[in-house]
Amino acid sequence: MVVLAACAGCGWQVEPPRIGAGMETATVFVTDYGRHTRLGLPTADGRVVEWGFGDWDFYARQQTGPVASARALSPFGRATLARRELPDAGDAEAFRRAARGVRTAALVVERDKARALLADLESSWERGRATGATGLEFHGLEFAPVETRYHLFRNSNSKTAMWLRELGCEVRGVPVISNFRVREP
Numbered sequence: 001m002v003v004l005a006a007c008a009g010c011g012w013q014v015e016p017p018r019i020g021a022g023m024e025t026a027t028v029f030v031t032d033y034g035r036h037t038r039l040g041l042p043t044a045d046g047r048v049v050e051w052g053f054g055d056w057d058f059y060a061r062q063q064t065g066p067v068a069s070a071r072a073l074s075p076f077g078r079a080t081l082a083r084r085e086l087p088d089a090g091d092a093e094a095f096r097r098a099a100r101g102v103r104t105a106a107l108v109v110e111r112d113k114a115r116a117l118l119a120d121l122e123s124s125w126e127r128g129r130a131t132g133a134t135g136l137e138f139h140g141l142e143f144a145p146v147e148t149r150y151h152l153f154r155n156s157n158s159k160t161a162m163w164l165r166e167l168g169c170e171v172r173g174v175p176v177i178s179n180f181r182v183r184e185p
Contacts (some may be wrong), residue, residue: 011179012161016107017168026114028167029092031101032178036156039163040095041118042088050099051121052082052141053159055150060135060143077150081125084140100139105182109167117166152176 019025029040029048038052056078057063057071071077089095096104128144135143148154153176161175 011177011181012157012171012173012175013181013183014105014107014161014164015170015172015183017109017170019108019110024111025108026111027106027108028114029095029099029104029106030160030164030180030182031096031099031104032180033101035178037160037175037178037180038082038099038101038156039160040086040099041114041121043085043118044115046088048086048088048095049118049121050084050086051163053150053156054080054082056080056133056135056143056145060145062136062138073152075149075151079146079148079150079154080135080143081121081128081146082141082143083121083125084142086140102178105180107164107167107169107182109169113167117163121163 014030026042028042029050031038031040031050036052036054038050040048040050042048052059054060057068058077059082060080086095086098089098092104092106095106124146125144128146131145133145155176157175157178157180161171164171
């Protein structure tokens with residue numbers, strides 16, 4: 001809790017990539033949900049698949065008591081991917097309303113990188129779903145366990161920052177909480 005209190009004023013910055021002339025682009029969405037962030041990636045057929053990352057018991061099974069909360073912050077938490085499909089709303093504010101988030105930023109990235117990340121996440125999602133484990137569905141989110149650990153420093157915000165780096169964004173700061181800012185290049 002001391003670390004969380006110390007990080008309360010902390011934020012992290014996202015600088016979108018510089019896109020070369022002639023490169024095909026895609027718009028991705030980063031949404032803040034108060035404490036957690038999720039990343040929306042466009043599909044070829046005009047939808048956006050929103051991805052989240054969290055602790056399996058706390059996030060997917062909604063076990064939110066004090067013991068589950070403490071275990072989720074420890075290095076012993078089992079992770080899950082959260083997935084839901086939303087219509088492509090076009091701009092950040094429309095996407096935020098559709099997603100029911102606190103705030104959303106739209107970032108322009110290389111389309112090939114967005115497609116590659118979407119394919120990787122879909123593959124991880126399918127592997128997790130094949131285990132037969134299911135979480136509680138809420139707000140349209142479905143869950144699949146993944147083979148990694150969840151903890152305070154590998155949480156939804158740090159995972160979103162990792163995905164943004166894969167898209168060519170520069171991320172500065174410590175993404176422990178959802179307090180991100182987008183800085184234009």
